[in-house]
Amino acid sequence: MARVDYYNDPNAPEANSIAVAVSAFIQDDDGRILMIRRTDNDLYSIPGGQLELGETLSQAAVREVREETGMECKVSGVIGLYSNPHHVIAYDDGEVRQEFSICFRAAAIGGQLHTSDESREVLWVAPAEIAELNIHPSIQLRLQHALQQLTTPYFT
Numbered sequence: 001m002a003r004v005d006y007y008n009d010p011n012a013p014e015a016n017s018i019a020v021a022v023s024a025f026i027q028d029d030d031g032r033i034l035m036i037r038r039t040d041n042d043l044y045s046i047p048g049g050q051l052e053l054g055e056t057l058s059q060a061a062v063r064e065v066r067e068e069t070g071m072e073c074k075v076s077g078v079i080g081l082y083s084n085p086h087h088v089i090a091y092d093d094g095e096v097r098q099e100f101s102i103c104f105r106a107a108a109i110g111g112q113l114h115t116s117d118e119s120r121e122v123l124w125v126a127p128a129e130i131a132e133l134n135i136h137p138s139i140q141l142r143l144q145h146a147l148q149q150l151t152t153p154y155f156t
Contacts, residue, residue, distance in 0.1 A: 002092045003040045007084075007137050015088045015098035022061040023048025023139075024106040025146040026073055028124055033143070034108065035133070036068050037121035044125075044133040046142060048101065049118070061104045069122045070114035073106040079146045080154030087138050103142045 006012030023046050026034040037044050049064040051057060058075040065073045080103050087099040113122045125133065127147055135143070145154045 001040060004090045005041065005043075005136050005138070006088050006090065008086045012086075012088050013090055013096045015085070016094075016096050018098045018100055020051040020057070021048060021099070021101040022051060022057055022064060023101060023103045023142060024061045024065050024073060024075070025079055025103060025142065026065065026071070026106050026108050028108060030124075030126075032124035032126050033130070033146075034065075034069060034071060035123055035125045036115075036119035037123075039118055039120050041136075042120075042134075043139075044135045045139045046103075047119075048103075057102055058104065061102075061106060065106065066111065068116050068119045069111070070116075071108050071111035074109050075104045075106045077105040078153040079103040079105050079142060079150070081156070082138065082142070082154075083156050084138070099138065101138075103146070105146065 025046050035044050036047055047065045047068040051060045061075055062073055065071055082101045084099055089097045115122055
């Protein structure tokens with residue numbers, strides 16, 4: 001399903017739904033960040049997706065990382081809670097979702113990198129190379145907060 005992200009855009013469509021989403025910030029031993037290139041909007045992102053019935057937030061993050069990257073991970077903390085009503089995501093089925101996402105810090109504990117139907121590319125990226133990638137501002141904010149290693153979670 002294709003999507004268009006609207007971020008602080010006065011011409012954005014009005015939201016008609018909200019869903020709980022999660023994402024995971026993972027660094028390897030060299031400090032590189034696990035990133036994907038999404039198939040639905042062609043932007044680079046940290047792995048993540050929607051919470052499913054019957055799972056906890058951290059289970060959703062682990063599942064999304066596995067599905068999108070092939071990596072197994074263990075959640076170790078919360079980076080932030082993101083609920084900007086001026087960030088809406090319009091899907092081609094007519095849904096316009098207000099963002100609500102929890103970003104976790106996690107550690108890779110195994111697996112093999114692979115793409116999926118949600119990720120056309122999976123890669124480890126050095127923090128200095130982040131600026132070279134086409135990343136949505138909402139994900140850039142998560143990366144900024146994760147790299148700052150805030151002592152308390154960010155929230156909006």
